[in-house]
Structure formats: C-alpha cells, structure tokens
Amino acid sequence: MESMTELVVARQFSAPKNAVWAAFVEPEIIAQWWGPEGWLVEDDSVVFEAKVGGRHELNMVQAGNPEVRVPLKAVLTAFDEYECLASADGPHEMTLDLVIETRIEFKEFAGQTMLTLTQTPLPHEVIESSTQAWHSAFAKLEALLAEYF
Numbered sequence: 001m002e003s004m005t006e007l008v009v010a011r012q013f014s015a016p017k018n019a020v021w022a023a024f025v026e027p028e029i030i031a032q033w034w035g036p037e038g039w040l041v042e043d044d045s046v047v048f049e050a051k052v053g054g055r056h057e058l059n060m061v062q063a064g065n066p067e068v069r070v071p072l073k074a075v076l077t078a079f080d081e082y083e084c085l086a087s088a089d090g091p092h093e094m095t096l097d098l099v100i101e102t103r104i105e106f107k108e109f110a111g112q113t114m115l116t117l118t119q120t121p122l123p124h125e126v127i128e129s130s131t132q133a134w135h136s137a138f139a140k141l142e143a144l145l146a147e148y149f
Contacts, residue, residue, distance in 0.1 A: 004121035009134045011115050013142060015149040017108035020115060021082050023141055024104060025050055033144045035060040036136035039070070052079050056087050070094055074102070082106060096123065 013020050023029045027046035034041045045059035054076045062068035071094060078086035086103040089095055100119055107114045117134060 003124050005124050005127060006118060006120040007122050007127055007130050007134075009117045009131060009138070011117075011135075011138045011142075013113045013115060013145055014111075015113060015145040016111055017082055017106050017113045019145060019149065020113040020141075021106055023145070024085060029144075030058065033140040034058060034137060035070075035140075036133040037140065038063050049076070050079060052076055054079070077101070078103070096126075098122075 023033065025048055027048050028043075030048065031041045031043045031046050034046075039060045040063050042059045042061060045057065047055050047057040049055045056072065056074040056076055058072050060070045060072070071092075072089060073092070074087035074089035076085065076087050078084055084103065084105050086101065088099050088101050090099045091097045098121060100122065103118045105116045107116075115138075119130065122130060
C-alpha cells in the first residue's frame with residue numbers, strides 16, 4: 001500500500017465571502033474558473049446540487065487536446081452555507097481508485113476571504129502536482145473575482 005497523506009492549500013481572495021462561495025456553488029461561475037491553467041470546463045457538464053447528498057459533477061477538457069478529459073463525480077458530504085463544503089469523489093480511475101475527500105472552509109475578514117482546501121487521502125507522489133493544480137485553478141478564480149472586486 002502506498003503511503004498516504006493530506007493536501008492543504010490556503011488562499012486569500014480580495015473578495016467578500018459570499019462572492020467566493022458563489023464561485024464554488026453556482027454552475028455558471030464554476031465553469032469559468034475550475035481546473036488548472038490549460039484546462040476548460042464543459043459548460044453543460046456542471047451539476048451542483050446544494051445539499052448533503054447532492055451531486056457535484058463536471059468534465060474538464062485539456063484546452064490543447066479536447067480528447068483528454070477528466071471527470072469530477074463527487075457527492076456533497078457537508079453543506080454549511082457560506083462556511084464549509086465537503087465532498088467525496090471516487091473510487092474510479094481518476095481518483096486512483098480511492099475515495100478522495102475534499103473539504104473547503106471559508107472565513108471572511110475585512111472584506112477578504114480566506115479559503116482553506118483539504119484533500120485526503122492522497123499518495124505522497126501526487127501532492128506536488130495536486131498542489132500546483134489547485135494554485136493554478138485559484139489563480140484563475142482570483143482573476144475572475146478581480147473583474148468585480
């Protein structure tokens with residue numbers, strides 16, 4: 001069995017918590033930023049059912065090669081409006097046949113939002129690439145939010 005660990009990524013956004021929250025729960029906003037640079041989300045693939053047990057699904061496609069696709073097919077395990085989202089994705093090939101738990105917490109201070117994302121379990125070997133992917137995706141989200149705040 002491979003050694004497993006936890007990935008934690010924290011990011012501060014210059015936008016109020018309700019705007020950052022909307023970027024994670026509104027399908028039309030999710031489609032604009034989700035995924036690292038070089039990846040796009042198929043608009044009609046985004047499903048977000050805002051309740052525990054609800055689906056969080058989308059298909060990412062590589063911009064340079066649309067044949068390369070990565071699905072997200074998660075189920076919400078926590079939904080505390082404006083405070084916390086959690087989901088479980090897998091097991092399937094893209095999750096290395098694991099059930100990956102993702103938890104996102106939102107805190108606001110002085111009109112800015114601190115977001116903390118935790119994913120577990122992940123093999124040590126994917127932590128660096130997963131961290132880079134989330135930082136890249138959050139840079140896309142930051143640019144989108146900067147258009148409005």
